[in-house]
Amino acid sequence: FNEDPSTQKRFRAGGETQAPRSLSTRAQLYERVFPQYRQPVEVGVFSLDSDRAFFNDSRQLRYYVDPGNKPSFNLRDGYRDRFIKRDDGVKERLDHILRWIIANRSKLHSTHTSSSSCTLGVDFVTWRGHLTKLLTTPYETQEGWLLAVSKFRGTLYMSEVETEAARVNRENRTERHEEMMYWGYKFEQYICADDVNGVPDRGGVVNTNEAFCTVVQTRLADHKLLFSGEVDCRDKDPRAPPAPACYVELKTSAEICTPKQRSNFHRYKLLKWWAQSFLPGVPRIVAGFRDHDGVVVSVETFHISKISQLIKNEYNCWKPTVCMNFCSDFLSFVKSVVKEDNPRVVYLFAWDPHRDVTYTVHRDSQYTFLPDWYIKEMAS
Ligand code: 0WD
Numbered sequence: 253f254n255e256d257p258s259t260q261k262r263f264r265a266g267g268e269t270q271a272p273r274s275l276s277t278r279a280q281l282y283e284r285v286f287p288q289y290r291q292p293v294e295v296g297v298f299s300l301d302s303d304r305a306f307f308n309d310s311r312q313l314r315y316y317v318d319p320g321n322k323p324s325f326n327l328r329d330g331y332r333d334r335f336i337k338r339d340d341g342v343k344e345r346l347d348h349i350l351r352w353i354i355a356n357r358s359k360l361h362s363t364h365t366s367s368s369s370c371t372l373g374v375d376f377v378t379w380r381g382h383l384t385k386l387l388t389t390p391y392e393t394q395e396g397w398l399l400a401v402s403k404f405r406g407t408l409y410m411s412e413v414e415t416e417a418a419r420v421n422r423e424n425r426t427e428r429h430e431e432m433m434y435w436g437y438k439f440e441q442y443i444c445a446d447d448v449n450g451v452p453d454r455g456g457v458v459n460t461n462e463a464f465c466t467v468v469q470t471r472l473a474d475h476k477l478l479f480s481g482e483v484d485c486r487d488k489d490p491r492a493p494p495a496p497a498c499y500v501e502l503k504t505s506a507e508i509c510t511p512k513q514r515s516n517f518h519r520y521k522l523l524k525w526w527a528q529s530f531l532p533g534v535p536r537i538v539a540g541f542r543d544h545d546g547v548v549v550s551v552e553t554f555h556i557s558k559i560s561q562l563i564k565n566e567y568n569c570w571k572p573t574v575c576m577n578f579c580s581d582f583l584s585f586v587k588s589v590v591k592e593d594n595p596r597v598v599y600l601f602a603w604d605p606h607r608d609v610t611y612t613v614h615r616d617s618q619y620t621f622l623p624d625w626y627i628k629e630m631a632s
Pocket residue numbers: 338340342343344345379380381382384412436460463480481482483502503528
């Protein structure tokens with residue numbers, strides 16, 4: 253925390269407290285022992301169907317079918333005629349997770365809280381993707397973020413707000429970029445079967461509304477976390493370990509031809525891949541390396557537990573401990589700032605590369621994100 257007392261603010265909410273004004277993101281400040289990160293436990297799952305409707309079950313779970321090392325996948329196939337793209341202008345915020353919480357409230361109470369019956373028994377509720385952004389922040393030089401936080405019945409809900417820059421990028425993507433975003437989903441279709449004994453249907457429609465999500469509970473230092481993340485597929489062997497250890501993350505990336513490309517892959521891409529899968533305890537990533545024409549030239553498996561070894565030869569490379577300590581300190585910062593328990597009040601945490609994290613407070617504004625149906629349901 254920035255300890256300059258001249259810039260500290262005082263808050264009046266449930267007693268007087270002093271909260272720091274900002275948080276540094278300089279990597280060196282977070283080089284200390286790895287914080288406690290409890291083995292993530294899957295506490296539930298949910299599915300979103302082809303119309304983006306929520307189901308409290310695993311109907312969208314798919315099964316991994318080994319493609320071998322040198323498959324012939326054309327990722328461009330179907331882009332024009334067999335692709336239904338989710339409208340990414342629609343902001344769903346935490347809604348699907350909140351639906352899951354309502355459907356599974358009793359489960360959360362009985363297994364994870366001992367006393368108070370009106371709280372969820374967790375400090376933070378968020379998407380895994382938001383935590384991934386926090387983990388990579390000390391090394392990020394391109395894109396900033398905005399995270400809206402509201403406290404409701406003792407739990408801090410954290411939901412991303414699209415930055416102005418991200419909106420401009422989204423609304424001005426090139427045709428090439430639009431198509432390349434499809435390639436990752438097409439790769440999933442080549443690898444995944446809908447049924448445990450089935451085979452992938454490469455002639456089917458790719459519909460990015462469909463999703464299978466795991467809900468996990470864990471603890472980072474003294475922060476109890478409940479978050480959800482989308483899972484691509486699972487090991488189809490019934491003897492595979494229980495979730496999340498049976499899950500497989502699928503990725504595509506440009507083929508690596510030069511030492512410079514290999515170094516960039518280690519320094520930038522593996523950081524994001526590691527952070528995303530480490531958080532929910534997904535143990536492996538299967539990556540398809542593709543050429544400029546969207547043809548997969550090789551497939552490689554990355555074990556999350558081996559990634560930190562793999563990158564150690566890179567000069568000035570990222571460190572998992574920095575990512576986790578920064579995230580832990582950010583969550584402490586949020587706890588110290590967000591004092592008013594009121595779903596209509598949003599504390600907006602903002603970060604731009606080469607800057608500190610700062611925040612502003614908003615009452616009954618465009619940023620309020622906890623829906624009335626959730627507030628009502630929790631009150632009953
Ligand atoms: O509206 C938003 N700003 C967001 C919505 C941001 C983050 C997530 N979401 C929602 C989406 O509904 C999606 O179903 O959360 C779900 C995924 O959550 P997550 O697992 O926390 O997100 P993340 O780890 O960033 O992404 C996991 C996968 C991606 O796979 P790759 O391999 O590309 O990392 O979820 C997909 C994508 O396949 N995905 C999305 N799908 C639909 N809409 C989105 C999105 N906005 N973001 C990622």
